[in-house]
Amino acid sequence: MEFKHVPVLLEEVINGLNIKPDGIYLDCTLGGGGHSSEILKKLNKNGVLIGVDKDKEAINFASKKISKFSKIINFDEMKNIYNCPKSIIINSDFKNVVKILEKNNVNRLDGILIDLGVSSYQIDNAERGFSYKKEGLLDMRMDQNQSLTAKDIVNNYSENQLKKIFYEYGEEEFSHSIVKNIIKYRTKKQIETTTELNNIIESSLPKKIIYSRNGASKKVFQALRIEVNKELEKLKETILELIEKLNTKGRICIISFHSLEDRIVKDSFKIMATNCICPPNIGICVCGHKAKIKLINKKPIMANEIELKENSRSSSAKLRIAERL
Numbered sequence: 001m002e003f004k005h006v007p008v009l010l011e012e013v014i015n016g017l018n019i020k021p022d023g024i025y026l027d028c029t030l031g032g033g034g035h036s037s038e039i040l041k042k043l044n045k046n047g048v049l050i051g052v053d054k055d056k057e058a059i060n061f062a063s064k065k066i067s068k069f070s071k072i073i074n075f076d077e078m079k080n081i082y083n084c085p086k087s088i089i090i091n092s093d094f095k096n097v098v099k100i101l102e103k104n105n106v107n108r109l110d111g112i113l114i115d116l117g118v119s120s121y122q123i124d125n126a127e128r129g130f131s132y133k134k135e136g137l138l139d140m141r142m143d144q145n146q147s148l149t150a151k152d153i154v155n156n157y158s159e160n161q162l163k164k165i166f167y168e169y170g171e172e173e174f175s176h177s178i179v180k181n182i183i184k185y186r187t188k189k190q191i192e193t194t195t196e197l198n199n200i201i202e203s204s205l206p207k208k209i210i211y212s213r214n215g216a217s218k219k220v221f222q223a224l225r226i227e228v229n230k231e232l233e234k235l236k237e238t239i240l241e242l243i244e245k246l247n248t249k250g251r252i253c254i255i256s257f258h259s260l261e262d263r264i265v266k267d268s269f270k271i272m273a274t275n276c277i278c279p280p281n282i283g284i285c286v287c288g289h290k291a292k293i294k295l296i297n298k299k300p301i302m303a304n305e306i307e308l309k310e311n312s313r314s315s316s317a318k319l320r321i322a323e324r325l
């Protein structure tokens with residue numbers, strides 16, 4: 001299947017990063033390489049882009065794409081090649097990236113992008129099992145080397161565990177009846193496919209809810225995807241660590257697609273933009289915390305009318321930008 005993904009808020013991200021042509025930029029979520037290619041077009045022969053993704057298919061596709069705008073090198077070659085923009089590609093979870101950078105003596109960055117969530121390719125490819133609209137095995141792994149799949153969760157998690165993830169990660173108000181029907185179904189046979197799960201969910205919802213929602217199973221599928229890929233785990237810690245690596249005036253741009261992610265981004269930026277984080281009733285500051293960033297936009301940037309018409313995925317995208325002090 002062809003790898004298709006239209007980068008969201010592209011112009012806003014490129015403007016937001018305020019790119020220095022000879023800078024070092026980190027794209028934590030390479031995907032189809034759409035944002036990275038535009039970053040590379042702004043870099044000169046001294047500039048470096050480091051691209052990370054945990055999905056091997058994304059790495060393969062994006063590597064080909066960005067090789068048109070840069071020479072792909074290893075960390076060792078960073079100091080030897082000066083005749084064109086360079087890219088370093090890392091197949092890993094971005095939660096590991098600070099350690100990888102430190103191990104390779106990359107201690108400062110001029111800009112960071114995190115475009116959270118899944119790519120259109122992952123959603124549209126039935127074999128990846130992310131979509132309730134396409135029949136496929138219940139997989140949902142971004143990292144194909146990981147063992148835990150959505151099928152394992154749906155068939156093996158306890159009733160309470162399932163309810164918890166559907167409520168917390170999907171904000172699904174019908175979690176109780178959906179889980180009851182999952183448990184009933186799996187006493188007869190394993191739930192193997194996206195279609196089987198979709199049918200169980202639809203049979204658990206009142207008809208008027210099915211008609212009123214844009215995708216009756218969307219919430220449960222989102223919850224499962226977050227649980228399979230541990231999407232919210234250590235996100236805050238990683239954002240805080242990454243901000244520490246920014247040069248003065250370096251920018252961080254983060255795009256989120258649902259309120260749980262956006263809350264984490266907002267809170268992480270708030271902590272890093274605040275001078276004192278002592279409890280309000282303490283009177284005198286004892287924490288000694290100093291602000292390390294300033295917020296470039298107080299309210300998140302959303303897609304404009306033109307982008308909304310061209311790319312429906314952009315409708316839930318929120319971009320927050322901060323600059324290192």
Ligand SMILES: C[S@@+](CC[C@H](N)C(=O)[O-])C[C@H]1O[C@@H](n2cnc3c(N)ncnc32)[C@H](O)[C@@H]1O
Nearest residue numbers: 007029031032033034035053054055093094115
């Ligand atoms: C929305 S897409 C990024 C699209 C990209 N900005 C572009 O323009 O093509 C998100 C990508 O991030 C990857 N991803 C999500 N969470 C990740 C994580 N924790 N570590 C590494 N990659 C991750 C996914 O595999 C997916 O390819």
